[in-house]
Amino acid sequence: xxHHGAGLLKLTKDAALVEQLKTDYTQANLTPARRAMLDYAxxxxxxxxxxxRQDVDALRLAGFTDRAILDINQIVGYFAFVNxxxxxxxxxxxxxxxxx
Numbered sequence: 572x573x574h575h576g577a578g579l580l581k582l583t584k585d586a587a588l589v590e591q592l593k594t595d596y597t598q599a600n601l602t603p604a605r606r607a608m609l610d611y612a613x614x615x616x617x618x619x620x621x622x623x624r625q626d627v628d629a630l631r632l633a634g635f636t637d638r639a640i641l642d643i644n645q646i647v648g649y650f651a652f653v654n655x656x657x658x659x660x661x662x663x664x665x666x667x668x669x670x671x
Contacts, residue, residue, distance in 0.1 A: 576593060610626075
């Protein structure tokens with residue numbers, strides 16, 4: 572989130588929201604659809620083996636189409652893949668340590 576926070580701030584223009592998403596998205600003021608999406612993304616990231624049909628159904632109930640659910644799934648999976656590659660190779664964020 573540190574790396575993408577600036578981009579999210581640029582899109583939302585809401586520093587408080589970005590900070591809340593960085594610290595604990597469950598406490599952020601989100602629409603039910605965004606909360607469902609982030610709940611799914613967190614579960615898929617942290618405990619992918621525990622994702623069930625009910626998790627996908629919750630996205631449908633929140634208004635996501637099957638195409639949107641596939642997009643969410645693929646984006647979360649892609650970021651997990653890229654982050655594991657970077658972590659596994661010891662890649663550091665460009666300029667990250669300059670601001671610490």
